Amino acid sequence: MMKNSVTPHEAAEIIRQHDNFLVVTHENPDGDALGSAFALLNFLHDNGKMAEALLPEELPEKYRTFASSDCRTEMTLSDLATFDCVIMLDIPNAKRAALSHIDFNGIPLPVMNIDHHPDNVFYAKWNLVDPQAAATADILFTVFRSGKGAKISARTAELLLLGIVMDTGGFRFDNTSPKVLRHAAEILELKADYHKIIKQMFFSNPLPQQQFQAELQLHHLRTAFNGRFAWFFIPPELVRKYNVDMRNTEGLIEALRAIRGTEIVAIIQPAEQGFKLSLRSKSPCFSVGAIARKLNGGGHEMAAGGLIKASCLENAEKILLTHVERELNAI
Numbered sequence: 001m002m003k004n005s006v007t008p009h010e011a012a013e014i015i016r017q018h019d020n021f022l023v024v025t026h027e028n029p030d031g032d033a034l035g036s037a038f039a040l041l042n043f044l045h046d047n048g049k050m051a052e053a054l055l056p057e058e059l060p061e062k063y064r065t066f067a068s069s070d071c072r073t074e075m076t077l078s079d080l081a082t083f084d085c086v087i088m089l090d091i092p093n094a095k096r097a098a099l100s101h102i103d104f105n106g107i108p109l110p111v112m113n114i115d116h117h118p119d120n121v122f123y124a125k126w127n128l129v130d131p132q133a134a135a136t137a138d139i140l141f142t143v144f145r146s147g148k149g150a151k152i153s154a155r156t157a158e159l160l161l162l163g164i165v166m167d168t169g170g171f172r173f174d175n176t177s178p179k180v181l182r183h184a185a186e187i188l189e190l191k192a193d194y195h196k197i198i199k200q201m202f203f204s205n206p207l208p209q210q211q212f213q214a215e216l217q218l219h220h221l222r223t224a225f226n227g228r229f230a231w232f233f234i235p236p237e238l239v240r241k242y243n244v245d246m247r248n249t250e251g252l253i254e255a256l257r258a259i260r261g262t263e264i265v266a267i268i269q270p271a272e273q274g275f276k277l278s279l280r281s282k283s284p285c286f287s288v289g290a291i292a293r294k295l296n297g298g299g300h301e302m303a304a305g306g307l308i309k310a311s312c313l314e315n316a317e318k319i320l321l322t323h324v325e326r327e328l329n330a331i
């Protein structure tokens with residue numbers, strides 16, 4: 001047991017003992033971050049609590065139908081005083097919390113950290129961290145179930161399922177376990193609409209986005225190490241040509257993972273201080289988490305992200321190739 005760990009049962013008890021919650025998730029929120037945050041808001045409201053979420057960024061379009069209205073885009077330190085508990089979701093360290101100008105390490109409110117990242121640093125008063133869990137939403141389901149007499153509505157269930165579906169890639173990734181499948185079945189029995197989620201998440205790409213992906217695959221896909229590594233560089237002019245909102249391209253990297261023989265895949269795009277990097281591994285033998293930790297980032301062993309500090313793409317790719325080669329040769 002790490003420092004200040006709590007069990008799901010204790011987390012449910014902490015929720016019962018507080019009345020007004022602020023829900024926070026990470027920057028560039030993905031399906032698990034948003035599904036978890038909206039599910040928690042809904043659960044708290046259904047069970048007689050007050051709660052608001054802090055979501056400073058505009059949501060990716062495909063998530064808007066799931067959004068809750070109790071969200072703020074801004075918060076000052078004095079606004080924080082109106083709450084009596086902060087719950088941080090899917091955030092491995094407080095620096096990654098959305099709205100980073102607030103130092104969540106120093107605020108005078110009790111913080112609960114609920115997460116499944118293996119590099120979570122247990123930054124809160126109460127830490128419920130389970131790296132075996134497929135999604136933060138999956139941990140939340142365990143918490144909700146262990147609350148005595150707590151109500152889990154169909155809408156809460158659906159939002160939990162959204163988080164689970166997105167972090168398991170629709171139950172395709174290696175984190176798909178008997179446990180998460182059982183939980184998903186229980187969530188369906190609570191009347192979550194699985195087919196609505198699948199349709200909205202996987203079968204609703206705008207046509208220009210699909211054409212953008214096609215052109216990207218045709219002209220900007222590169223491979224190395226006998227095809228064991230494949231990556232895209234995303235040219236800003238291509239993004240402009242198809243008027244693509246990069247927030248909506250969460251699944252883009254799957255096109256690389258789908259290629260036979262790839263072990264590690266990546267997406268590189270220009271960022272403020274260099275090149276933003278997304279990484280996926282297709283086998284537990286290769287840790288992209290280890291690569292990301294060396295490149296100003298982190299995450300899971302098989303899904304991670306970082307930032308390559310380089311002045312030009314050529315240098316960024318060189319740095320990346322060195323790290324990928326080392327990881328591919330590690331076994």
Ligand SMILES: [Mn+2]
Nearest residue numbers: 032090136167
């Ligand atoms: Mn997650």
